[in-house]
Amino acid sequence: MSIRILTFKGGTHPPHSKKATESLAIERANEPKVVVIPMQQHIGAPCEPIVQVGDEVKVGQKIGEAKGFVSSPVHSGVSGKVTAIEPRLYSGGTAVTCIVIESDMKNTVSDDITPKGSLSDLSAEDIKNIIKEAGIVGMGGAAFPTHVKLTPPPDKKVDTVILNGAECEPYLTSDHRLMLEHPEEVVFGLQALMKVLGVKKGYIGIETNKPDAIEKIFEMAKGIEGIEVVALKTKYPQGAEKQLIHACTNREVPSGGLPADAGVVVNNVGTAAAVAKAIMTGMPLIERIVTVTGQGVNNPGNLMVKIGTSFREVIEQCGGLKGKTGKVIAGGPMMGITQFSLDVPVIKGTSGILVLTEEEARLPEPTNCIRCGKCVEACPINLMPVNLSAYSLANKHEQAEALNAMDCIECGACSFVCPAKRPLVESIRVSKREILARRKKAQSK
Numbered sequence: 001m002s003i004r005i006l007t008f009k010g011g012t013h014p015p016h017s018k019k020a021t022e023s024l025a026i027e028r029a030n031e032p033k034v035v036v037i038p039m040q041q042h043i044g045a046p047c048e049p050i051v052q053v054g055d056e057v058k059v060g061q062k063i064g065e066a067k068g069f070v071s072s073p074v075h076s077g078v079s080g081k082v083t084a085i086e087p088r089l090y091s092g093g094t095a096v097t098c099i100v101i102e103s104d105m106k107n108t109v110s111d112d113i114t115p116k117g118s119l120s121d122l123s124a125e126d127i128k129n130i131i132k133e134a135g136i137v138g139m140g141g142a143a144f145p146t147h148v149k150l151t152p153p154p155d156k157k158v159d160t161v162i163l164n165g166a167e168c169e170p171y172l173t174s175d176h177r178l179m180l181e182h183p184e185e186v187v188f189g190l191q192a193l194m195k196v197l198g199v200k201k202g203y204i205g206i207e208t209n210k211p212d213a214i215e216k217i218f219e220m221a222k223g224i225e226g227i228e229v230v231a232l233k234t235k236y237p238q239g240a241e242k243q244l245i246h247a248c249t250n251r252e253v254p255s256g257g258l259p260a261d262a263g264v265v266v267n268n269v270g271t272a273a274a275v276a277k278a279i280m281t282g283m284p285l286i287e288r289i290v291t292v293t294g295q296g297v298n299n300p301g302n303l304m305v306k307i308g309t310s311f312r313e314v315i316e317q318c319g320g321l322k323g324k325t326g327k328v329i330a331g332g333p334m335m336g337i338t339q340f341s342l343d344v345p346v347i348k349g350t351s352g353i354l355v356l357t358e359e360e361a362r363l364p365e366p367t368n369c370i371r372c373g374k375c376v377e378a379c380p381i382n383l384m385p386v387n388l389s390a391y392s393l394a395n396k397h398e399q400a401e402a403l404n405a406m407d408c409i410e411c412g413a414c415s416f417v418c419p420a421k422r423p424l425v426e427s428i429r430v431s432k433r434e435i436l437a438r439r440k441k442a443q444s445k
């Protein structure tokens with residue numbers, strides 16, 4: 001095993017803003033009295049509730065069944081009584097069916113929760129099934145069902161698994177703390193993922209601004225054949241799939257292609273740890289580490305939070321809001337989603353709750369493009385953000401499509417570097433939505 005320092009072309013260097021929480025150990029959040037668990041926490045078809053109002057449930061019990069292959073079940077993180085099944089606002093910005101459970105504060109664990117045995121005794125299929133039944137999805141924010149990622153099309157020859165420990169989003173430190181405090185789960189999870197895919201090569205990519213995590217994971221993986229720790233240059237968006245694949249393997253994912261086209265499956269370190277827990281303890285995905293941070297919160301921290309706990313409760317545990325709140329974001333400042341209410345639940349993809357003050361959140365007025373080309377230099381995908389944005393704003397989405405707008409990973413690097421503060425990623429997002437809608441319409445004809 002060796003450590004190499006690698007990176008990709010393009011990108012930018014937003015301030016890390018990680019100091020407030022990077023040295024704070026993970027604390028267990030207070031037990032929630034009520035949890036609101038959305039049936040749609042993942043990419044794909046929403047779940048269907050399999051409990052009814054009035055039912056008693058236990059910790060780890062399945063309460064929502066996956067509907068279709070690209071879907072993922074959900075489980076209760078508390079024991080108690082189902083008090084409502086109804087649409088509620090969630091952090092994705094819409095109302096979705098949620099199961100509301102009042103906790104009895106006893107945390108009685110379901111009888112079904114038992115360790116699944118050693119990795120050597122489990123077959124690849126067994127492990128994939130455990131992952132599917134445990135409701136494990138991408139924990140880096142995308143929330144794509146993991147068992148689907150582990151089922152590449154038969155014509156794609158996957159030979160490598162990469163774990164993403166870059167955590168390149170400013171402010172967030174939940175992956176950093178996980179790697180420091182539970183490196184055994186990360187490495188075990190990687191071995192499990194490699195076994196499912198039958199591959200011999202696994203990488204764990206970590207940015208150089210986390211030298212202690214690099215050291216910890218290096219020590220933990222020492223002597224395990226096929227696993228390599230890769231130190232990644234600290235640059236945004238180092239953790240994006242295509243950039244990570246290029247940095248670790250020097251392979252390119254073709255335009256419009258998937259990591260499997262480059263023979264790779266990428267998972268977040270948090271996902272690997274969830275896989276490890278599901279195998280070692282039998283407990284499905286019922287909680288996650290959330291970084292609560294920003295100038296607008298009194299006592300930032302990294303908390304282990306039960307899925308379904310409200311943002312409001314989590315923020316209150318961190319000393320509450322400080323000063324005039326300007327913006328609350330689920331996730332980081334570059335790719336996170338702005339919230340309009342604190343009464344939304346933490347879900348499987350909630351890597352952080354970022355509270356910005358009014359002053360920090362104030363956006364400068366955009367001015368005219370000065371044709372400096374900085375956005376083009378920063379784009380990690382080699383796109384022309386300035387032109388894509390101009391086409392989008394002029395409603396010329398076909399032209400944006402011809403310039404590969406759909407390849408945009410919405411990292412926001414272009415908007416960040418633009419001296420004229422043009423709404424680049426925002427307008428490109430509009431084009432992508434339009435292009436997708438047109439493609440769907442054409443397919444249904």
Ligand code: SF4
Binds near residue numbers: 379382384428
């Ligand atoms: S065009 Fe898309 S991929 Fe390129 S920098 Fe902007 S947001 Fe990122």
Ligand code: SF4
Binds near residue numbers: 368369375417419
């Ligand atoms: S960075 Fe901004 S000002 Fe410069 S070319 Fe791009 S859009 Fe124009």
